[in-house]
Amino acid sequence: MITRIRIFLLLAASLLLYGCATVKPWEKESLSDPIMIIDENPINVGIKEHFLDYREGVEGATGAESGGCGCG
Amino acid sequence: MPPAQKAAVAGVDKKIILSILFFFNLYTIGFAQLLPGNETQVNFSGYFDNFNVSVLYPSISITKKVSESTSITGRYLVDMITAASIKSNSPTNKTSTALSKVDAVTAASGRTSGGGGSEYSPPTFDEVRHEFNFGLAHILGKVIITADALYSTESDYTSSTLIGNYTQYFAENNTSIQLGIVRSWDKVFPKTKNWKKDKNVTTFNANFSQIVSKNLILQLLSSYTDNNGLLSDNYQLVPITIDGKDSLFDPIHPNLRIRRAAALSLKYRLTNESSIQVGYRYYWDSWDINANTYSANYERYLSKHVIMGVGWRSNFQTQAFFFKPIYLIPEQYMTTDIKLDAGYSNELQLNLILMGGEGEDFLPFLEDERVQYIFNLNFYSRHTNSPYWFNNSKNLFATDFNIGIRYRY
Numbered sequence A: 001m002i003t004r005i006r007i008f009l010l011l012a013a014s015l016l017l018y019g020c021a022t023v024k025p026w027e028k029e030s031l032s033d034p035i036m037i038i039d040e041n042p043i044n045v046g047i048k049e050h051f052l053d054y055r056e057g058v059e060g061a062t063g064a065e066s067g068g069c070g071c072g
Numbered sequence B: 001m002p003p004a005q006k007a008a009v010a011g012v013d014k015k016i017i018l019s020i021l022f023f024f025n026l027y028t029i030g031f032a033q034l035l036p037g038n039e040t041q042v043n044f045s046g047y048f049d050n051f052n053v054s055v056l057y058p059s060i061s062i063t064k065k066v067s068e069s070t071s072i073t074g075r076y077l078v079d080m081i082t083a084a085s086i087k088s089n090s091p092t093n094k095t096s097t098a099l100s101k102v103d104a105v106t107a108a109s110g111r112t113s114g115g116g117g118s119e120y121s122p123p124t125f126d127e128v129r130h131e132f133n134f135g136l137a138h139i140l141g142k143v144i145i146t147a148d149a150l151y152s153t154e155s156d157y158t159s160s161t162l163i164g165n166y167t168q169y170f171a172e173n174n175t176s177i178q179l180g181i182v183r184s185w186d187k188v189f190p191k192t193k194n195w196k197k198d199k200n201v202t203t204f205n206a207n208f209s210q211i212v213s214k215n216l217i218l219q220l221l222s223s224y225t226d227n228n229g230l231l232s233d234n235y236q237l238v239p240i241t242i243d244g245k246d247s248l249f250d251p252i253h254p255n256l257r258i259r260r261a262a263a264l265s266l267k268y269r270l271t272n273e274s275s276i277q278v279g280y281r282y283y284w285d286s287w288d289i290n291a292n293t294y295s296a297n298y299e300r301y302l303s304k305h306v307i308m309g310v311g312w313r314s315n316f317q318t319q320a321f322f323f324k325p326i327y328l329i330p331e332q333y334m335t336t337d338i339k340l341d342a343g344y345s346n347e348l349q350l351n352l353i354l355m356g357g358e359g360e361d362f363l364p365f366l367e368d369e370r371v372q373y374i375f376n377l378n379f380y381s382r383h384t385n386s387p388y389w390f391n392n393s394k395n396l397f398a399t400d401f402n403i404g405i406r407y408r409y
Helices: A002-018 A042-055 B003-032
Strands: B039-049 B053-067 B070-083 B127-140 B143-154 B157-170 B175-188 B197-213 B216-229 B238-242 B245-249 B256-269 B274-285 B290-303 B306-317 B343-355 B371-384 B395-408
Touching (some): A042 B039, A042 B053, A042 B371, A042 B395
Antiparallel strands (some): B039 B053, B039 B395, B053 B070, B070 B127, B127 B143, B143 B157, B157 B175, B197 B216, B216 B256, B238 B245, B256 B274, B274 B290, B290 B306, B306 B343, B371 B395
């Protein structure tokens, strides 16, 4: 477990440093394409998570946020 | 300097200034676009499985940009559950009168005592849940602050939630860090009981997003959730045979659960027309459930205005330390809630997005570039190590769909 967390933090730190080598604004045109947006439709993501919360004992770290319901 | 040369230099200067202005404009426009724009979205979603559960959940969401730096969102969702297992006579179902009032699979309770109909009546909506959401997003320099309030109500459960997020952009907007908090105050009052209990949930989120190159975006997401109060589903009764006599006991879960998850997601452009997203999540909690979730999604333009997506998701989880398929005697903690058992699930996801726009005259409803039609169809299967006591099945097969219309203006 500790190893996994260390790897995760190391990855985050290295990516933070990588951020110094920035992509210029005019190079980002392709990133605004709908197929390049992570979770382009947040409402759909929320609907999806709601369904999975019924069926599995795990949740979190999906970027979707919702309130409680009596779904169990 | 000769006038001709002067004019040439001035021309070059003008071009440089225009270029700088253009790039600056692109930069600021790019940032402003991070704020949700004017949009109305209507979704009609449904879920059906082999445990005889059907759920329909239509929703409507309206977002309005009230100023250059602020937008507001209102959303309404209704869950309508038809839980036919309430009325079914499963061979392994040793139900009591109390249990027949609710669905053991979804915990849906009848709108009236005894469910939505008599034992053999056609399916009706046995539970209806209403969810209201109001949100606000505001840009402050290079920071986006969002706040949401959510209220959910059904016949035996209410939930009030506040959500706050702080997102800071830096490194020419290539990097963002998001910190969020979600707090829910829930009230549980099962129809088969004469008490009301609290469940409180606090979640802290920390997310990191990085544009690595013009073809690669990366996200790291993490969450920490503190659940306390009544954490059991009191319709998921525990059958125990004592001295040859079947009895149903209330489930007893620990009243504290700490849930943690960390995830990595990568989006990579394969070609001009296609991209792939891969993700991994590790989950662990204080009930000894550990899980690994893998996902991959491929998206491709079929034409200028049509995007097709195919995705796969797999989840592998261990069981809660107190889960048992069968209890011989009452214990300190007891549950038969099948989602706390060890098992795995797989899902095939099919998506289609039709975007309106020029050149789509052959389909009149696609002429307007502000309109987007969304179709999702997912096939889900879950296998648990133990059979579910209610229907003696280890395998759940489900289909869910969503049809959405998104209108941006």
